[in-house]
Amino acid sequence: MREKDIQYLDKEQLYELQLSRFKRTIERLFTSSPFYSKLWKKSGISPDKIKSLQDIRRFPFTSREDLRRNFPFGLLTLPLEKVVRVHTSTGTTGKPKAIFFSKRDINEAARLIARSMKMTGAKRGDVFQNMMSYGLFTGGLIFHYGAERLGVLVIPAGAGNTERQIELMQDFKTTIVHITPSYALYLADVLEERGVDPKNDLDLRIFYLGAEPYSEETRDKIEKIYGVDAFNSYGLSEMNGPGVAFECKRKDGMHVWEDNFILEIIDPLTGENLPDGEEGELVLSTINREAMPIIRYRTGDITYVYPEKCRCGRTHRRISRIKGRVDDMFIIRGVNVFPSEVERIIMNFPEVARNYQIILERESSLEVMRVKVEIKKRFFDGSIEHLRSLQERIKNKIKSELMVTPKVELIEPGTLPRTTGKSRRVIDNRKL
Numbered sequence: 143m144r145e146k147d148i149q150y151l152d153k154e155q156l157y158e159l160q161l162s163r164f165k166r167t168i169e170r171l172f173t174s175s176p177f178y179s180k181l182w183k184k185s186g187i188s189p190d191k192i193k194s195l196q197d198i199r200r201f202p203f204t205s206r207e208d209l210r211r212n213f214p215f216g217l218l219t220l221p222l223e224k225v226v227r228v229h230t231s232t233g234t235t236g237k238p239k240a241i242f243f244s245k246r247d248i249n250e251a252a253r254l255i256a257r258s259m260k261m262t263g264a265k266r267g268d269v270f271q272n273m274m275s276y277g278l279f280t281g282g283l284i285f286h287y288g289a290e291r292l293g294v295l296v297i298p299a300g301a302g303n304t305e306r307q308i309e310l311m312q313d314f315k316t317t318i319v320h321i322t323p324s325y326a327l328y329l330a331d332v333l334e335e336r337g338v339d340p341k342n343d344l345d346l347r348i349f350y351l352g353a354e355p356y357s358e359e360t361r362d363k364i365e366k367i368y369g370v371d372a373f374n375s376y377g378l379s380e381m382n383g384p385g386v387a388f389e390c391k392r393k394d395g396m397h398v399w400e401d402n403f404i405l406e407i408i409d410p411l412t413g414e415n416l417p418d419g420e421e422g423e424l425v426l427s428t429i430n431r432e433a434m435p436i437i438r439y440r441t442g443d444i445t446y447v448y449p450e451k452c453r454c455g456r457t458h459r460r461i462s463r464i465k466g467r468v469d470d471m472f473i474i475r476g477v478n479v480f481p482s483e484v485e486r487i488i489m490n491f492p493e494v495a496r497n498y499q500i501i502l503e504r505e506s507s508l509e510v511m512r513v514k515v516e517i518k519k520r521f522f523d524g525s526i527e528h529l530r531s532l533q534e535r536i537k538n539k540i541k542s543e544l545m546v547t548p549k550v551e552l553i554e555p556g557t558l559p560r561t562t563g564k565s566r567r568v569i570d571n572r573k574l
């Protein structure tokens with residue numbers, strides 16, 4: 143089927159396509175995935191009982207923990223000879239989550255990116271600077287392959303090195319940028335310092351903003367500063383990375399590519415399905431993946447489905463801007479961090495007392511994670527050299543394990559507020 147036709151299938155055709163792909167995925171998993179076949183047999187589910195898409199509700203959820211516990215190969219369903227890539231997801235306790243791709247999986251993921259880019263007006267002749275980190279993170283390579291598939295000129299710039307980013311934009315006359323919203327704001331400050339007017343001195347016309355939650359106000363701000371159309375791009379490593387849901391030119395919710403994913407919204411507490419329009423946790427299933435299909439994955443992301451069809455005419459349903467996460471995880475500079483991980487790291491230092499606090503701030507639009515750590519009295523009153531080296535060691539340990547460089551403050555025991563109930567470990571002072 144042609145790309146364009148898939149996006150405009152009528153509701154019934156899209157449903158039939160989903161149902162047949164869903165059945166095929168489940169049948170394959172029953173024979174090739176020890177993880178799922180065991181789980182499903184326990185719940186009394188068999189593939190021949192699937193009559194409608196509603197039947198997906200009988201399947202148990204797959205959690206982040208399932209992926210971690212079965213790291214690295216537990217959910218892989220193909221022999222290694224057929225697997226060509228692995229990506230991992232950041233911000234995990236202990237082991238990360240590994241996601242495998244066959245050649246076909248890479249092609250299909252690229253197809254979704256190419257489709258999304260084209261939908262927003264990208265075309266051959268455009269110069270695309272991918273300012274997401276290349277490597278294990280999907281935002282670099284997955285997007286890269288999609289952009290090449292569309293046929294734009296790709297600059298694999300990666301994240302960071304702001305001076306060089308600016309130089310690349312000027313030299314190659316970049317028209318499209320893929321970037322996190324926080325980096326876009328920081329970059330704007332640096333451009334201003336250099337006396338470069340992003341609106342008039344550069345050739346930018348489209349921004350893709352994703353990888354972390356941000357507000358409509360931030361989008362507006364970025365559009366005004368750069369004089370571009372900025373589109374919201376949503377994805378997660380477990381579901382290929384970017385290209386799961388993307389805004390069309392209407393910029394009114396993100397189309398979830400339903401020919402590849404089955405979309406559900408559940409009540410995060412009860413697990414019950416919620417109707418369109420009601421806010422809850424997004425649950426996704428892959429129905430077009432070979433190496434590592436995942437069924438009913440709890441994304442942890444809070445959103446709702448738009449009940450009405452988009453005015454652009456595409457039938458794939460839209461989700462709202464992600465409101466935040468179900469759990470207490472936070473995202474800083476595009477990296478996922480759980481407070482419990484910070485805790486685990488700092489508590490390994492014998493000098494550290496019991497209390498700590500994480501404060502998230504913005505310093506000239508760059509996000510900063512400040513970690514206040516209470517130090518045992520005798521160490522706190524000890525040598526200043528020792529305290530300095532301790533501060534440095536804590537900083538480096540967090541940096542190497544979580545990939546975020548924190549500002550570490552050592553404080554006297556008893557300084558932080560105490561409570562007998564739940565303590566507030568994270569204070570988020572970042573204004574979106």
Ligand code: AMP
Pocket residue numbers: 231232280351352353354355356374375376377378379380383441443463464467478
């Ligand atoms: P990762 O697997 O490391 O790529 O992280 C995926 C997570 O990043 C998602 O589950 C979301 O919480 C967050 N995320 C990605 N894109 C967006 C977006 N456009 N808006 C809000 N959050 C996003």
Ligand code: ZN
Pocket residue numbers: 390391392397452453454455456
């Ligand atoms: Zn639309």
